[in-house]
Amino acid sequence: MSSRTYPETLLRETVSLFSVYGDFRSAQPYGSGHINDTFKVDMSLAGTKVSYILQRINDTIFKQPARVMENIVRVTGHIAVKHAGDPDASRKTLTVINARDGKPLARGPDGGWWRMYVFIEGARTVDLIERPVQAYKAANAFARFQNDLADLPQPRLYETIPEFHNTLSRLAQLDEAAAADVCARKAKVSAELAFVDAHRAEAGRLIERMRAGEIPERITHNDTKINNVMLDDATGEGCAVIDLDTVMPGLALYDFGDMVRTSTANAAEDERDLSKVYSRLDMFEQLARGYLADAKFLVPAEREELVFSGRLITFTIGVRFLTDYLAGDTYFRTSRPDHNLDRCRTQFKMVESMEANAAEMEKIAKDAANAS
Ligand code: ADP
Ligand code: GN1
Ligand code: MG
Helix, strand or coil: CECCCCCHHHHHHHHCCECCCCEEEEEEECCCCCCCEEEEEEEEECCEEEEEEEEECCCCCCCCHHHHHHHHHHHHHHHHHHCCCCCCHHHCCCCEECECCCCCCEECCCCCEEEEEECCCCEECCCCCCCHHHHHHHHHHHHHHHHHHCCCCCCCCCCCCCCCCCHHHHHHHHHHHHHHCCCCCHHHHHHHHHHHHHHHHHCCHHHHHHHCCCCCCEEECCCCCHHHEEEECCCCCEEEECCHHHCEEECHHHHHHHHHHHHCECCCCCCCCHHHCCECHHHHHHHHHHHHHHCCCCCHHHHHCHHHHHHHHHHHHHHHHHHHHHHCCCCCCECCCCHHHHHHHHHHHHHHHHHHCHHHHHHHHHHHHHHC
């Protein structure tokens, strides 16, 4: 999917549907997420600039935006209550702005579903980790997030995308896309398809252990890439975990695995020079330490699979990029031809790097567990 453009009048009218005050100044495309259309909105209130995030929810992917928002309201409300006494409580989670009709989303003049959040000031996201300490802080923030949600009252959260991290169903979707080959791209990806075949045998490992009752279901984020945590400008702490569309029942290991995928990467997710793409052990060490410092709830089977989860999720996301490439780039936002193929290649290169480092990573994870 290539980027949509929106006229400013549409954005201004959409903002007016929400309970925000002051004069609209501007709305600029913001961030580098692959799914939603995100804007930073600046308003002026009594001469002071106040900013918000305005997002059009991708309703091709999230079929029931109202249910997604229901989850987000519950989750952010729960975290806000837990941190109510903290000095910077308002920056610990997203703050949902209701529409003027009291709902947490509104149908815009374009027919799309829109939402607004308070813009978290004094913090930023990074697409590629810059220093090992950021890996520690990010992983620690995601562990605290899982901790905070462990006692979310019933009912079970809505599954916004069923089977989201189920590698076996992702492989079935790839096989379908390869068989249909709607863009006649299959011949170009024979090396990637061979890589997939060589990895099918271990694709069901975590699901089997979950079905065997060894790994529990938890409330998890499911999209713990490094640019989904805001890092405080002043302290470097992970202040708020954002991008909550996929918070739902899942495996803690999928969250840890996606951290390994993005936070240990030496190069961008779409880097074309694969010699630059590898997984860094110094980053992994800090990531494991930051996560284990607060993820005290992990059971032995989860601890045993920490390193494997990094390979599995990275492989799974690579499979998803490859599927989207074969299907004609309908899911992830792309900005150049072969963008999804380039992304698939970096993921598979990362898997190879993690395979080469596996023994070392196991040792680091063990030492981190002993230190926690
Ligand atoms: P996507 O689902 O497309 O990845 P995100 O919700 O992650 O969308 O938002 C995209 C980017 O916008 C984030 O990576 C972050 O940089 C920025 N962002 C999102 N919400 C906020 C917020 N409340 N305050 C400040 N920046 C935000
Ligand atoms: C998407 O929304 P964003 O850009 O944070 C995707 C993740 C992938 C990621 C790959 C809902 O995340 O699952 O891991 O791209 N989100 C969804 O970069 O599919
Ligand atoms: Mg995001």
